[in-house]
Amino acid sequence: MQGVLESRGASAASGLTERQGAVLEQALRLLVDGGEKALTTAGIARAANCSKESLYKWFGDRDGLLSAMISYQASKVRTLDVSAGALDAEGLRRHLVAFAKDLLDVLAGDVSLALNRLAIGQASREGSKLGHMLQERGRRQIGRRAGALLEAGRKAGLLVFDDAEEAYGALYGLVVSDWHLRMLLGEEPGEMKKGFSRRAERAVDAFLSLYGKKG
Amino acid sequence: MQGVLESRGASAASGLTERQGAVLEQALRLLVDGGEKALTTAGIARAANCSKESLYKWFGDRDGLLSAMISYQASKVRTLDVSAGALDAEGLRRHLVAFAKDLLDVLAGDVSLALNRLAIGQASREGSKLGHMLQERGRRQIGRRAGALLEAGRKAGLLVFDDAEEAYGALYGLVVSDWHLRMLLGEEPGEMKKGFSRRAERAVDAFLSLYGKKG
DNA sequence: CTCCATCAGTACCGTACGGTACGGTTCGCA
DNA sequence: TGCGAACCGTACCGTACGGTACTGATGGAG
16 A cells, blocks of 8 residues: 555654554544543554554554654644734734634643543653653644744733743643643533633733733 | 441541551552552552452442542541631732642642542543542632632732632632643652742732732 | 351452464565 | 565463452451
């Protein structure tokens, strides 16, 4: 189906063949549906119509497979950069609200929740790099978008802060609060999702009253 | 060692005998040290010098044991009520900072992190009530203390808010941000704990500038 | 002293998982 | 047409776990 030179499909950005990407897709699907316990090598092989031998040839062992799943999923998420155009107060607010809503939507996503649960479950193990990987690939990525947005706001004289990291932490906390943990603990996200827009606006209002120009 | 009328030890508040409490203590110790994978029935029996048969007689099955561990740990935590004395602005700030620091300390505790990891790992399972239990016994408990504090502040004319739940959510988010998740993902808490005091003060300052009287 | 309940310790069973090995098949390539 | 690489499907192995059954010891009640 594919040779050495893979056809650079949507998933081949990490040096994986399309076939391997499809396998990881099925593995993610299994993880989302049944949790970590359902994520057995035999189950993945069955769901992806491949052999266990191929799994071990491609990913080394089970941990390598889990790492590949996280890398693969992270490679699919592309954070759109903020437009560098001139910002007015209302534009900044709209960008912040959009960012806040996107953040809530991402955190509430099936795959995100499943991968976070997986990494947290493996976090007790010594030398488990899953948590670190998720942190690096996830938070850094979305934090970069927020950082650029905040910096643009400061450049435009709309925001006032000394430590961008602290300002971002406040924004994150106001937006997310303990909702992420509650969803990770199994609280039905369907009910919470309906309030995301209103929650994002409220949080951004609070953030602007803390770090806004006149504050 | 004990009959029907147990001697009301520190752990017998949940209808458990001292022996059973000691077993749960060992189970928590195992969980903290080695994570969920180390929490086998044989391991618990060995660590607690009891038989597996007794474990199943007392707790039914493994899930019952896990539930009992959460209930037991929750029963040990006693949230001290806020003193109902008259509050001035500085007193409210000190109370809020103390609450914030306690919150961070609790969330960063070994047992708390281990139990949260355990409940999150089981959250994918259908009908797993561990997450709900932890949410109810943990958040409600500490949220009640915060609620009383906020209400006292409002009664004293020092705080202004309509929805107490929303105000508490903002306080929680400003204090915790994503630190809880980062610790759950395995980030070394030793390094973070040093900044708890400063972080608590900063968060409370921000909270007061949002919900303080003059805000 | 005898009876009985409880419990520790251990052996045991069925199952399921991670990982490996092997036969059979497809497909590119000379 | 023949060769070899990749791969699927499956059988297999060792291990470890959850849960049960059995034995022997302890200790209190009558």
